Amino acid sequence: MTVSIQTQTQARxxxxxxxxxxxxxxAIAAGVILIYFTGFxxxxxxxxSAHDTRHTLAFPCH
Amino acid sequence: xxxxxxxxxLFAGLVAGLIAVLLQWSLMEKLILEGEEYxxxxxxxxxxxxxxxxxxxxxxxxxxxxxxxTPADDGGEDESLFTRFSLAFFADFTSFVGWALLxxxxxxxxxxxxxxxxxxxxxxxxxAGFAAVHIMTGIGLAPELPxxxxxxxxxxxxxxxxxxxxxxxxxxxxxxxxxxxxxxxGVALLLVPQLIGAPxxxxxSGMAPPELSGEYVARSYAVAFITWVSLGVVAGYFWNRxxxxxNTALPA
Numbered sequence: 348m349t350v351s352i353q354t355q356t357q358a359r360x361x362x363x364x365x366x367x368x369x370x371x372x373x374a375i376a377a378g379v380i381l382i383y384f385t386g387f388x389x390x391x392x393x394x395x396s397a398h399d400t401r402h403t404l405a406f407p408c409h
Numbered sequence: 410x411x412x413x414x415x416x417x418x419l420f421a422g423l424v425a426g427l428i429a430v431l432l433q434w435s436l437m438e439k440l441i442l443e444g445e446e447y448x449x450x451x452x453x454x455x456x457x458x459x460x461x462x463x464x465x466x467x468x469x470x471x472x473x474x475x476x477x478x479t480p481a482d483d484g485g486e487d488e489s490l491f492t493r494f495s496l497a498f499f500a501d502f503t504s505f506v507g508w509a510l511l512x513x514x515x516x517x518x519x520x521x522x523x524x525x526x527x528x529x530x531x532x533x534x535x536x537a538g539f540a541a542v543h544i545m546t547g548i549g550l551a552p553e554l555p556x557x558x559x560x561x562x563x564x565x566x567x568x569x570x571x572x573x574x575x576x577x578x579x580x581x582x583x584x585x586x587x588x589x590x591x592x593x594x595g596v597a598l599l600l601v602p603q604l605i606g607a608p609x610x611x612x613x614s615g616m617a618p619p620e621l622s623g624e625y626v627a628r629s630y631a632v633a634f635i636t637w638v639s640l641g642v643v644a645g646y647f648w649n650r651x652x653x654x655x656n657t658a659l660p661a
Contacts (some may be wrong), residue, residue, distance in 0.1 A: 369519045370411040374418065378510030387566055398555075399441055399493060400500035403433045403542060404584035405552035406630055407565035 410517070417647035418513045422506030425640035432632040434494060440625045441555060449619040454618045474573040497653025505636065509644050512538060515581070516648050524585065526645050533584070537642020538593025541576035543633045545599065552629035554622050557615045560608035572602040 385397045386406040394401075394409070401408040446452040512534055516526045526534070546569050553559060577597040582595035615622060 367410055367626040368412055371514050371521075373411065374414040374510045374517070377415075378418070378507045378514065381503050381507030385500050385507065386449065387570075389562070396496045397500035397504075398468045399433065399438065400429075400504065402441055402555060403429070403437045403497075403632060404501075404504065404554065404627055405547060405550070405633070407550055407559070407562060407569050408553065408555075409562060 413648070413651045414510070414513050414517060417644055417651055418506055418509035420647045421509040421512070421640050421644035422502060424643045425505040425509065425636050426498065426502030428639050429505060429632065429636040430494070430498040432635060433497055433501065436628045436632060437625070438493070438497075440621060440628070443621060444554035444556055444617045444625070447554075447621075453616075456581060470583070491564055500639070508538065508542070509640055511577075512640065512644050516644070519585065528588070528645060531641045531645020531648075532638060533641070535583070535638040537580040538641065539634050539637035541574050541580055542637070543630060545602075546572045546575040547630070548603055549609075550628045554615075554617050554625050556611060556617065557566075557622070560610050564608040568602065568605075568607045572607075575599065575602055606634075618635055 348360060384393055386404070388394070398408065441450075447454070461661055490550060515534065519526060521651065524530075550559075550565055550569055579595035579598040582591040582598070586595065
């Protein structure tokens with residue numbers, strides 16, 4: 348975050364907003380993990396719980 | 410920034426998950442349950458299915474010989490439907506929070522390059538998400554009723570992920586790429602998985618009637634489209650709304 352504070356003024360001048368890379372990476376990683384468990388994980392408790400949703404949302408399912 | 414990303418994804422995923430589960434419950438569940446009647450052998454619709462019934466009997470005699478022993482008919486139907494509904498809501502909510510996290514991650518990347526996400530942009534992001542995750546993957550792997558035979562799961566999952574990811578990158582290049590080269594790379598990314606082709610079985614041996622499958626597929630796309638556009642709109646709304654609470658003020 349120190350880096351983002353330092354470059355904030357610069358960023359505003361370019362009409363770009365200062366966004367740290369780490370939060371973006373964590374959001375995307377968290378998204379991938381959630382989608383993995385609801386759509387792909389084959390352990391039966393995940394598969395059975397998400398079964399109808401997997402079919403509705405057209406994830407490849409059994 | 411982290412709070413803004415996660416909060417807007419959570420709100421968007423909650424709204425989209427709610428819409429998804431209501432649509433799933435009103436449009437899809439009856440068809441899924443009916444598909445399962447064919448899957449378990451409780452119902453058949455065509456002489457050719459008899460072969461599959463024999464295989465089913467060999468693999469699982471209880472299901473084939475005693476239809477009343479299958480979960481749908483065990484007398485606890487209400488409870489089982491309630492459980493299914495709760496699980497469906499949880500799964501819809503979780504997966505759309507997941508997609509929302511990817512989407513707002515994309516918003517943040519766009520913002521990093523000085524692109525503000527307007528309401529119209531947010532709608533387009535939703536449409537693009539639907540197209541990438543459903544249309545492009547659907548070319549090779551159509552939505553399936555339970556019990557529809559298909560190629561090996563891991564291969565289909567691999568093709569599905571490759572196709573969805575390349576399509577997301579391609580649409581980002583179409584939307585934000587500044588030169589024809591980006592567009593050309595995007596087109597190539599869309600084409601490659603389709604040219605490789607999805608894993609498929611030879612021949613057709615589905616147990617459910619084709620009409621049921623057709624209806625199922627059409628509704629699956631409708632549910633996905635409505636949900637994805639809502640996801641885009643709500644994610645965009647909260648993304649902009651929560652901007653003021655951080656020091657990352659948006660350009661007016």
